[in-house]
Amino acid sequence: MPATLPILGQAPAVEEDPLDLMDEIERLKKEKDATILAHFYVDGDIQDVADFTGDSLKLARDATKVTTSTIVFSGVHFMAETAKMLSPTKRVLLPDMLAGCSLADSCQPEELAKFQQKLRAEGRDFETVAYINTSAAVKSLVDWIVTSGNAREIIDRVPAGKEILFVPDQHLGRYLSEVSGRKMILWPGACMVHEMFSIQDMLRAKRNNPGSRIIAHPECPVNILEHADFIGGTEAMRKHVASIAEPQTFLVATEANMIHPLQKIAPQHNYVPIPGLMESSGETCACNRCPHMARNTLQKVRDCLRDGRPEIEWNPCFDKARAVVEKSLLK
Numbered sequence: 357m358p359a360t361l362p363i364l365g366q367a368p369a370v371e372e373d374p375l376d377l378m379d380e381i382e383r384l385k386k387e388k389d390a391t392i393l394a395h396f397y398v399d400g401d402i403q404d405v406a407d408f409t410g411d412s413l414k415l416a417r418d419a420t421k422v423t424t425s426t427i428v429f430s431g432v433h434f435m436a437e438t439a440k441m442l443s444p445t446k447r448v449l450l451p452d453m454l455a456g457c458s459l460a461d462s463c464q465p466e467e468l469a470k471f472q473q474k475l476r477a478e479g480r481d482f483e484t485v486a487y488i489n490t491s492a493a494v495k496s497l498v499d500w501i502v503t504s505g506n507a508r509e510i511i512d513r514v515p516a517g518k519e520i521l522f523v524p525d526q527h528l529g530r531y532l533s534e535v536s537g538r539k540m541i542l543w544p545g546a547c548m549v550h551e552m553f554s555i556q557d558m559l560r561a562k563r564n565n566p567g568s569r570i571i572a573h574p575e576c577p578v579n580i581l582e583h584a585d586f587i588g589g590t591e592a593m594r595k596h597v598a599s600i601a602e603p604q605t606f607l608v609a610t611e612a613n614m615i616h617p618l619q620k621i622a623p624q625h626n627y628v629p630i631p632g633l634m635e636s637s638g639e640t641c642a643c644n645r646c647p648h649m650a651r652n653t654l655q656k657v658r659d660c661l662r663d664g665r666p667e668i669e670w671n672p673c674f675d676k677a678r679a680v681v682e683k684s685l686l687k
C-alpha cells in the first residue's frame with residue numbers, strides 16, 4: 357500500500373501550519389512560564405521561536421541564566437541533562453525523550469570505569485577529559501568536560517606530566533592532540549553525522565564551486581579536516597563567516613541545519629552543505645541531518661510546552677557531574 361494512503365480505521369495525520377504552531381508556542385511560553393533553548397542543529401523554525409540558540413557550550417551557560425520556572429531544551433538528551441544538573445530547581449523538558457546521540461552512546465559509563473581501572477592498575481598517571489557529548493553518568497567519572505569551543509583552553513589546564521584519556525570522540529581527540537601537542541589515549545567513539553561525509557563529494561563540490569572555502573567541524577574525520585580552510589565548532593564557524601565582508605561560497609562540513617544560523621549572521625555569503633554518504637546503500641545524499649536532532653519538531657515543542665512533559669528527572673549522579681561541568685565550563 358502506498359505510504360501516503362491512510363491505514364484503514366485510522367485518521368490521517370493532520371499537517372499543522374508551521375506559522376500557527378509558532379504562534380501557539382509563543383503564547384504557551386508566556387502562559388507556562390517557559391524558556392526555549394535550541395541547538396544550531398535543530399530545524400530553523402524551532403531556532404526562530406527559541407529564546408536562546410547556540411552550541412553546547414553556549415546553551416549550557418545560557419541555561420544558568422534562565423529566569424522562568426521551565427526550560428524546554430530543543431536538542432538531544434545529554435544537553436537537557438546538563439541543563440537540569442545546572443538548574444536543579446527548574447523543570448527541564450525535552451520534546452522527544454528518544455533524541456539521543458550516537459557519540460554519547462559510544463561511551464557507556466560501565467565501560468569507561470573499567471578502562472580507567474585498568475589504566476590505574478597499570479600505574480598510568482592520567483586525567484580523563486570528556487567531550488560534552490556524554491551522558492551525566494560519564495560526566496560524573498571524568499576530571500574535565502570540553503566543548504569544541506573551549507577544548508584547547510581546558511587541555512592546557514591538565515598538568516603537563518599527566519597523560520590524557522580523551523572520550524568519546526576520537527576525531528576531535530586526534531585534532532586536539534595535534535593542535536596542543538599533548539599525547540592522548542583516544543576512546544574509539546564518533547558522531548554518525550560527521551563520519552558520513554563523503555570526501556569524493558566534498559572534493560567534487562569544491563571543483564564545482566571554484567574559489568569556495570571549506571569550513572569543517574573538528575568532529576569530522578582527518579581526511580575531511582585536512583582539506584578544510586577553517587576548522588571550528590559551530591559558534592566559531594558563525595564568528596568566522598561574520599568576520600568576512602566580501603561575499604564567498606562556503607562548503608559546510610557539519611550538520612546541515614547549521615546553515616540557518618550562518619545565513620542569519622552573514623547573509624552575504626552562499627552556503628553549500630557537503631553531502632553525506634548513506635552507509636546502508638553507499639549512495640550520497642544532498643543533506644547531512646542528525647536523526648536525533650530531527651526528532652525535535654515544532655509540533656513536539658508545542659506538545660511538551662502544553663503538557664509539561666517529557667521531563668528530565670533528577671539523578672543522584674548529577675551532583676558529581678555538575679561539579680565537573682561547573683569547573684570546566686562556567687569558571
Ligand code: SF4
Binds near residue numbers: 457646
Ligand atoms: S550531530 Fe552527532 S554529535 Fe551531534 S547530536 Fe547528532 S549524533 Fe550526536
